[in-house]
Amino acid sequence: MDGSTRPARRLDPTSRREQILAAAICHFAEVGLSGTTRDLAKRAGVTQALIYRYFASKADLLEAVFERVYLDRLSPRWIGEIRDRSQPVEERLRHFYRQYTAAIFTYEWMRIFMWAGLAGELLNERYLSRVGDSLLAQMREEIGAAGPYRMPDMEEMWALHGSIVYIGIRRFIYQAPMPPDDGRVIDQSVERFLVGIRHPTAG
Numbered sequence: 001m002d003g004s005t006r007p008a009r010r011l012d013p014t015s016r017r018e019q020i021l022a023a024a025i026c027h028f029a030e031v032g033l034s035g036t037t038r039d040l041a042k043r044a045g046v047t048q049a050l051i052y053r054y055f056a057s058k059a060d061l062l063e064a065v066f067e068r069v070y071l072d073r074l075s076p077r078w079i080g081e082i083r084d085r086s087q088p089v090e091e092r093l094r095h096f097y098r099q100y101t102a103a104i105f106t107y108e109w110m111r112i113f114m115w116a117g118l119a120g121e122l123l124n125e126r127y128l129s130r131v132g133d134s135l136l137a138q139m140r141e142e143i144g145a146a147g148p149y150r151m152p153d154m155e156e157m158w159a160l161h162g163s164i165v166y167i168g169i170r171r172f173i174y175q176a177p178m179p180p181d182d183g184r185v186i187d188q189s190v191e192r193f194l195v196g197i198r199h200p201t202a203g
Contacts, residue, residue: 017054029108032115073103089146110172160193
């Protein structure tokens with residue numbers, strides 16, 4: 001082997017773009033967003049020029065990574081489920097966070113999010129604005145409409161959210177030993193949160 005890039009296997013354009021995007025997600029998760037497209041090309045077994053045939057720039061490629069890893073995992077069903085008042089608000093919160101963590105508790109999601117934060121990328125800010133303005137704001141409204149609880153402020157909502165996301169950070173960033181059942185830890189976090197905002201006169 002001379003270390004040169006082997007000719008790329010012929011794929012249709014959609015499959016080739018998916019191959020490059022999948023390799024980019026793994027690449028940036030491992031080395032950070034400063035990773036080069038030259039090294040990515042070697043990893044993917046393609047030429048650097050081929051990457052730029054599908055993505056106009058590295059920024060364009062990172063945007064595709066952002067959409068795939070972050071935006072595509074936000075289910076459009078979640079808002080409707082959070083608003084479903086046929087279920088107790090406690091159950092809606094537990095159900096949402098079990099689904100949300102199932103979607104984001106991956107090596108790629110956690111590591112790219114950490115790398116982006118360290119690099120000062122706007123990716124994090126855009127994603128958190130999306131989560132806060134839609135999901136957390138809707139949860140806050142539903143909690144406030146549930147009689148036993150006062151309406152929490154947004155900082156309290158972010159504290160709940162952060163405590164649950166931290167489960168994934170401990171696992172994928174710190175590689176710390178974790179309980180085998182995320183669901184039980186999530187349920188306990190939701191319960192502690194709701195106890196903290198329960199009206200003093202509520203039973």
